[in-house]
Amino acid sequence: MIATPANSAMPTHLQTVDEFEQWERQHPHEGSYEFVRGRIIPKPAMKQDEFYIADFLRRQFIKTQLFQSGHTLMPEGDSYVDGARKRVPDLLYVTANQHQAIRRGERVNTLFAIEILSDSESYEDVLDKLQDYFDGGTQLVWYIAPKRQKIFAYTSPDESKAYKGQDIISAAPVVPELQFAVADMFAQ
Known part of the structure; x- marks a missing residue:
């Protein structure tokens, strides 16, 4: 269920990210949403059992020269795809130049x-997100x-490689220094 103010319903007429964000500013609500071609999609917050993954990845990233x-x-x-699509990845890489662009x-x-991957995500949801990211210029997902203790690395919506166990995954070409054995992320 979407948490919105009692006097406000979710709009169905919005077509652009601009219209959606204007509506968001005028109608405070709880939670985060993605906007995809007129659809408002609730984005559940990261669950506690996912924190260790995000924490591990951020700690690995902090060791890089890029950080x-x-x-x-x-x-x-x-993460803005275009004027009709905005996604909210669990973690996203932002360059120093992008920081400056955001400030502007x-x-x-x-x-x-x-x-x-959450239990509530369908295969179609995954495919839609992948297409959106790459349509916007993402180079790696x-x-x-x-x-399953696996990471699926996508270099396009149709090309991926699965990593598990002692496989070394790298975020090259975007963040080549970010690499580790997959098992290390899932170690207790």
């Missing part, structure tokens, strides 16, 4: 998105499947 240069791996930020009021799409 030292002002780049960030941040949780649940807006520009909208940016991440070059590297990380999604943690990781889909993490915690129950």
Whole structure:
């Protein structure tokens, strides 16, 4: 169920991200939403059993030279695909130049998105998100499947490789220094 103010219903007539964000400013609500071609999609907050994954990834990223240069791996930020689509990945990579663009009021799409697969996500949801990210210029998407202890690395909506166990995954070409054995992320 979507939490909105009692006197406000979710609009069905919005067609652009601008219209959606204007509606959001005028109608405060709880939670985060993605907007895809007129559809408002609730974005559940990261669950506690997913925190260790996000924490591990952020700690690995902090060790990189890119982090030292002002780049960030941040949780649940807006990633703009185009004027009709805005996604909110579980983690997104933001370059130092993108930080400056955001400060100037520009909208940016991440070059590297990380999604943690939830029980409520369908295969169609995954495919739709992948297409949206790559349509916006994303170069790499990781889909993490915690129950299977695997990471699926997508370099296009149709090309992926699965990593598990002692396989070394790398975020190259976007963040080449970010690499680790998949088992390390799932270690207790």
